[in-house]
Amino acid sequence: MGDRSDEYLARKGRIVGVVIACGGLLAIIAPWLTTVFGLAVRFEMLLYMISLAAFVWALAVTYQIWRARRDNRG
Numbered sequence: 001m002g003d004r005s006d007e008y009l010a011r012k013g014r015i016v017g018v019v020i021a022c023g024g025l026l027a028i029i030a031p032w033l034t035t036v037f038g039l040a041v042r043f044e045m046l047l048y049m050i051s052l053a054a055f056v057w058a059l060a061v062t063y064q065i066w067r068a069r070r071d072n073r074g
Contacts (some may be wrong), residue, residue, distance in 0.1 A: 005072060009065050016058045017063070023054030 030047035033039070 009068055012061060012065055016061050018056050019060070020058045023058070026054070027051040045071045 001013040026047055030044050030051070033047065034041070
């Protein structure tokens with residue numbers, strides 16, 4: 001059962017990594033997207049909020065992974 005749990009936590013960790021990368025990329029390209037599409041500044045702020053939500057979610061899941069690994073150790 002330990003192998004299955006480790007695989008699950010590793011998969012969760014990879015998902016967190018992808019979410020962090022996408023959130024960072026979104027925060028970097030938000031000004032460019034609003035300029036190219038001629039959107040209002042409020043849409044840029046919306047993209048920043050989405051990016052922030054991704055980072056908060058990733059932090060919460062990382063904490064869950066940390067707790068699960070700590071509990072599995074014994």
